[in-house]
Amino acid sequence: MNFKASLLLPLFFLLAVKANAQQPNNISQLAQTEQWQALLHINTQTEGSDIESYVDDASFFLANDGATNPINELLATISALKNQSETQCKFPARTLFLLENIQGLAQEVKPFVCQEYLDWRKKLNTTSVVLVFASAQLNSPSSMYGHTFFRFDPENVEQNSTYLSYALNFGATVPAGDGGFLYAARGLTGGYPGKFAANPYFEKIKEYNRLENRDLWEYKLNLKPDEIDAMLAHIWELQGISFEYYFFDENCSFRLLELLDVARPGLYLANNFPVTAMPLDTVRVVQEADLIADTHYRPSILTELKAQLAMLSDDENALALALSKDIELLNKDEFISLTIKQQQLIVDSAYRYLRYQNTFNGRAKATTRRSFLLLRRLSENPSKLTITIEQPVRPDLGHKTSMLGVSFGQNLDQGFVEFKYRGSYHDLLDPIGGYYQGMSLNMVNVMIRAYQGGKVKLEKAELLDIVSLSARNNYFSPWSWKANISVEQQWTVDKEVLVTQGSGGGGVSYQVIDNTHVFGFVTGRLEFNRKLNSFAAVAPGVHVGLLHYWPKSTLMIEAEHYQFLFDQSQRSRFSLQHSMQLSNKDSLRISADFHRVEGKDHARNSFQEFKVEYRHYF
Template identity: 85%
Template sequence: MNLKASLLSFSLIFLMAIQANAQQPENFTQLAQTEQWRALLHINTQKQGSEIESYVDDASFFLAPDGAVNPESELLATISALKEQADTQCKFPARTLFLLENITTLSKDVKPFYCQEYRDWRNKLNTSRVVLVFASAQLNSPSSMYGHTFLRFDPESVEQDSTYLSYALNFGATVPDGDAGFLYAARGLTGGYPGNFAANPYFEKIKEYNRLENRDLWEYKLNLKQDEIDAMLAHIWELQGIDFEYYFFDENCSFRLLELLDVARPGLYLANNFPVTAMPLDTVRVVQDAELIADTHYRPSILTELKVQLAMLTDDENILALALSKDIKVLKKPEFISLPIKQQQIIVDSAYRYLRYQNTFNGRPKETTRRSYLLLRRLSENPSKLSIPIEQPQRPDLGHKTAMLGFSLGQNLDKSFVEVKYRGSYHDLLDPIAGYYQGMSLNMVNVMLRAYEGGDIKLEKAELLDIVSLSTRDSYFSPWSWKANISLEQQWTLDKEVLVTQGSGGGGVSYELLDNTHIFAFATGRLEFNRKLDSFAAVAPGAQVGLLHYWPKSTLLVEAEHYQFLFDQTQRSRVSFQQSIPLGDNDSLRLSADFHRVEGKEQQPVNSFQEFKLEYRHYF
């Protein structure tokens, strides 16, 4: 492999130039329109005529002045450069390979050129296997809400547990220091950041995702052949330092990786599957559908490993482990000494792992570092290393798809209605849980149209964003749960229903009472623009409590919430019962019953009503 990589830019390109299916010079127009040449220029193969434009936003990537919009012009400019400047082979090794394969006469005019930097780079990677890696979703980071994908390049004879020496290729936005919050979201949504490829040792990605961000990694080994890997790497070299526009929802990390796979194996058209949005999880699915995945490997985060280990302890043993993490003298207490040696080892190891986890985020205080060292020394006295088996959960790419279309029948105030719902992405608390995390809800572009008997049609809701993160608290961990929602929605007043604009959210706590049973409570707030209230822009503090329970074949959500508007005596209360039943991987039924109460000023009537609904959902 080292020899092949070393000579790739020098000899292989000429051996490959004698392909039997080579094109003749008079077919340049046809050659410029091939999927492979367009893939090398990052031009969508479905675009024609004036729609043609490269995704690359960097003039240095093109040799022709109009190369970004004219693939034939760029092809001719590349041929001319290869003939006149031999070192063009070093800047564009993938283009060079493609042209020599397809133009039989070109090898006579292009002199071999030894590309030292390219050879050194290929030797360093020494790649014989490519792995697609999916980092699971992290709701507490806006750029990681939908997960993230990147590629890993493994050298020859690498074993699964020694991939720390592999390299990772990541595509990400270059964000200036200080950009955060609304500015970060606005620029990310509108292509305000440049995006670039960067290669780093894989162990750095493990540290970033597995250890610092507590995200599980799913590694999908791809069945690319060596010549396909070589073609991909040659093109990656061409993209070093090249800028793309970066968009959170379409031209993002995952979309760019699909373009690389389209270069490696022409004819897949993977990137064409995502003309509007490219959710990382959906891109993994199209790679699976293209039969590119040969094997998978699950790499749990250190937090996942720690929670699995703590779950193996009894309540009394957990009390000892937590106490031991705070006081090394627990090792000498009778209740610890009386335990079997195996349980002592698990308790000590749990306390040590918990301390290490805490030190990751609190700067390694001197006292906790000392306790960590003493616990490690105690562990070294054990005759064998502790091994904790972790059951692999369902692969995220095998869970339900992220877009959803729903059809409902229901009744509101004794009036029947039908409802059609579309959701662009991603998953809510009641969707089929296989492949997703409990207590996580992330929905964007959620639109509901409702038609009442008699022909009255209304926009029931248009939700831009709806997030719920139920982070479970226990004696070891105390994360905050939170929620946020921005939408247009129909809202009942004392006498009629009106369309309002609102933003709401809150923070609170969540606990797991029993396995798969969560309770939660939020302190909430709401800003509502409603012409029927005393103040058009009205503020309402509120509260919400709820219960979420997962059965193997069903999910129940019970919620109660109350809002009291300031400077207005309007109060709103709602109690909701929802039950979902999966019908398969991508279909489900949902039953819901909502009980509403609206109170106004004194001596005004109270508006109480109920709504019942049966909904069929299809995920695609």
């Protein structure tokens, strides 16, 4: 793209002679156009007196009621352009739009050279835009949904490196010290302002790819030069401008869709998410709008390291781990007797493992010294090591995150039909393509059950359900954990009771063979149940299980036990579930649950539940 094309000055003379037939007939029509409303971030699903901009910053508007009246904002912008030439520098996208669509306006506006804006555009030197999806991070609840941002590439990006590109990110401005419940509460209710920020792309690689071990998926967009110009001009207008930030709807992904609506008016991408905007779903919407030209996978350093360690035999793995702890192994017969190629692979693996440890554990002096000596050994016998990393299924090609399900089953000799709705996102037995093994994150999961005879009741309503199974081995030792908050039916004494509960726990998971996870948790449960001695009852427990993945199906076997304190009640559950993928949008699940309940008077009750469930993802 010729940078001179982005100068505002020549446009005054070019646009002044545009045919009036190509323009809206009047100001009212112009204010209702897709592009003008996109520039004001008007919620196009509102109309009349309900019209309102998503922008929560008075400095973005020139009219007092500009946030709710696009006509007055357009008139105020025209007046400012005529009387205050520097308005062109604050609102270059608005300026270009109005000059192009209002006959003769260019003759009434005094040209003004916006040097700061032009220098910024020259610095970016953008010829293409890339949508980047940072994949989920299992051990961070706030990152389990993934994250999206834009990358702006210069013309020579293929010959040089995307490290030279700039990234545009939208996020909440969180004061120091906010964390835990306060962070979650304010993030859910719009308590934080959200702003755009631009940084060199290599900083985002360091943040996501290296520090957080998140794979990056880069989707090159097929935007035309004039569309890129419109987007960048509008991004300049958003410098320092505040929006309300909400975790689940007006978030990073939602704001990026609005920028695409500015670049290519009429897409209405943001209208696809009236309730929630999951980053992964927004990537799918961009794909469905035919905006993606190419895709590139950038594995994290952890993914690369695991791929390299997988190239080693068991004996070589043991040597690499030992070498990372004791540099003297280089001089021992068990190492010297190996071929040069084997030695270099083991040394390189140990070196990469030490560098990975330094990333998270600080640069301990002894570790740094071993790392240096291993690097020196590698330089003595330089060889090119090719690491084969199998590209996983693209996240946007996996199942969609909302789900409707219908089940037919039997419980206590009673047949039932169960209807289920899940707002998001993925559980341990859903089709695995495009998702991580051992990850479950569900929000707003509602089950309503109708029994024979017409009795209908709420079976369960989960606000939150998280399971993170992070596999441990000789090299890595992450903790696994789970959390659940719900209202659910529980068999207590002699009947089912609707209780409110919060439960969670921590533990370990091991991948004993490929695609097979064995896990165990120490758990705790707080239950509000009117049928127990204490209305607020506490129960420690244990939870163990096995999870195995095939390409198109998943099997989970698990057992769980809780012993209530101060009440002498206890509950046990053994479950077997098998899920089969029918298509990218549909799956079938078969489950069998065996329950045993013992009350405070030692009365025991056992029952079974069998269920066949059809799920549709949308």
